[in-house]
Amino acid sequence: MQEFKEREKQEQTISSPLSESLYENLRRIRTVFQTSHDVVIRELRIGEDKNIPIVIVYTDGLASSQSVSGFILDALLVHTPKVEGVHNPEKLFELMSTSILAGGEVKPLSDFEKLYLAVLAGETVVLLDGCAKALMVSTRGWKDRGVQEPTVQTVIRGPREAFSESLRTNTALVRRRVKDENLHCEQQAIGRITKTDIAVMYIEGIANEKIVKELFERLERIDTDGILESGYIEEFIQDSYLTPFPLTYNTERPDVVAGGLLEGRVAILVDGTPFALLVPVLFGQFFQSAEDYYQRSMIATAIRLLRYVCFFIALLAPSLYIAATTFHQEMLPTQLLISLASQREGIPFPAFVEALIMELTFEILREAGIRMPRPMGQAISIVGALVVGQAAVEAGFVSAAMVIVVSITAISTFVFPSYEMAIPIRVLRFLMMLLAASFGLFGITMGLLGMVLHLCSLRSFGAPYMAPFSPIRLAGQKDMIFRLPHWSLRKRPAMISKENPVRDATPAPAPPRPEGEQS
Known part of the structure; x- marks a missing residue:
């Protein structure tokens, strides 16, 4: 109860308006920041006779020391005009905001909540005696890693700039x-x-x-x-x-x-x-890469088709193998069936348990490779996969065909441009494996129908998630599975925005006619 009262009292102190007394404001500021040693509070006197007290508050490390020294301290202590005749604090406050302080942005503050927020955001606050307002000067200047090359969504052809933490x-x-x-x-x-x-x-x-x-x-x-x-x-x-x-x-x-x-x-x-x-x-956006629009349309279309093929491989390859070897052996060619049967001879587990062990092992290796330090992580993921896979086959726990299927499945998940789409596929793969082990191809079909129905029921801020496939829009097919030339993408996606639909009026390119040829 006592802690609640102290917190309530502090919140009332924070949200209260500034006082005209500089020392009352300074007392409240020091009460809040008494244990924050990175918050700098400087008391200064300006004017020709140094008889005008002011207080400067900023956070060391968030505010630029050069900006504080050059725009505020230097301006107030060295270049301040003679203000002895100005006894009105409001007039002096206006003079400081318009003529003295040289920051990029200067604006007044009237309560403690905004003052504390400005200080903790890297700004510098100047308080004047006799004025119930403070001046906030823009001095943000903390260190960041700058603009670097993308580490997740890399491309071969395209800009090499990525966002930073600023x-x-x-x-x-x-x-x-x-x-x-x-x-x-x-x-x-x-x-x-x-x-x-x-x-x-x-x-x-x-x-x-x-x-x-x-x-x-x-x-x-x-x-x-x-x-x-x-x-x-x-x-x-x-x-x-x-x-x-x-x-x-x-x-x-x-x-x-x-x-x-x-x-x-x-x-x-x-x-x-x-x-x-x-x-x-939209769902199809996760299969698009920035590089699709920097390459020629035919190349971009071929790569997109490859991504959709890899989507079905990553989702269905283990489950199809389980269904074919468990329920539908008659669908396999005779030579392939004999080869698989000879490989599975002596394997103590059914195909589902075999696939489950390999998939879980690979997921463990993948997570270990991601969480470990980068040089060690790559070695663990590559060496671990090779050693564990070969050892499992030689020990007779899994068949060589299962190792191939799991490897192709894992590689297919890395084809997606967006990592966010690879994660649900990795989860749904286990559900498909369970359905295949229980009902064969019928279970896989029911699982696909359920997934499609679920996707068609989703919306993103009112836009159908599966557009332009459902509801079908022929105009939207120009830039979904296929990527037609830029000059043919004349309109924006209708499901996203219907305002200002035309984005390109460039005519289709036409080669020049030879001289003398009649039109």
């Missing part, structure tokens, strides 16, 4: 690609304790206004202690949580975000993470 750097990377005055970037803080900055970017006139409004309503409903990564936001705003499939698209590439904005999507950037979110999202 929100302002990320918004600048998007602005650099979309130089349009209709690109809006609205920012807000989410989290009662962390107060994480969230930036929502969309192009007015292209993005669906209903989707933008719905997104802001969902963000306003978030009431939690903290947001540490964009995955927090993803779970709070998704349409349904009873699904293994992702209902938002995350990316670390600014060019992917720019492309999504041009199609009418809305981007969500979170401070402290290099992964941005795009909504709404």
Whole structure:
């Protein structure tokens, strides 16, 4: 009870307005930050006779020391004009905000809650005696790793820039690609304790206004202690949580975000993470890579077809092997059946248990390789797979054919451009294996029908998840399984946004006619 009263008293202190007394304000600030040794509180006197007391508050490590010294301390102590004749604090406050302080952004604050938020966000606050307001000067300048090459969504041909953990750097990377005055970037803080900055970017006139409004309503409903990564936001705003499939698209590439904005999507950037979110999202988007739009259309189409083939291999290969060897041996060619039978001679487990052991072993090796330090992780994943697979075959626990099937299945999961789609496939693969071991091909068929029905029931911010397959839209097929040339992609996806549908009016290329040939 005593702790609750102390917390309530502190909250009232934080939300109260600033006082005209500088020393009263200073007392409250020191009460809150008395155990925060990284918060710097400096008492200064300015003016020709050094008779005007002021206080400067900033967080060491978040505020740029050069900005604090050059824009604030130097301006106040060295370049301050003679202000002895100005006895009105309000007049002096206005003079400091318009003429003295040289920061990039200077704005007044009127209560302690905004003051503490500004200090802990890397800004510098200047308080003046006799004025019930403070000045916030923009001095953010913490260290970040800068713009580097993507580590997850790599491409052969395309930009080599990726988002960083700095929100302002990320918004600048998007602005650099979309130089349009209709690109809006609205920012807000989410989290009662962390107060994480969230930036929502969309192009007015292209993005669906209903989707933008719905997104802001969902963000306003978030009431939690903290947001540490964009995955927090993803779970709070998704349409349904009873699904293994992702209902938002995350990316670390600014060019992917720019492309999504041009199609009418809305981007969500979170401070402290290099992964941005795009909504709404369609199922086919997870099989598309940024490189598809930098290669020629025929090459991009062939690669996309390969991804869809790998999708079915990763989902169904072990279950088809189990069904064929357990229930439907008559479907196999005679030579293949004899070969499989000879390999399985002496194997003590049925095909389902055999596949389950190998799949679990590979998942353990994969997770171990990811969690271990990078040089050791690669060695463990490669050597472990080879040694365990060969040893299992030689020991007679599994057949060589099963090792081949599991290996091809695992390799197929790495073909997906989005890691978020590989995760549900890895989970559903075990369900398909169980259905195949129980009912054969009939069980696999029922499992596929259930998965398709589930996918068709999903929506992402009102957009059908399986569009343009269901409901079928012929115009949307130009950039889903196939990728037609850019000059033929004249309209934006209709299921995403119906506003400003035309995005390309370039005519189809035509070779010049030889001289003398009649038209």
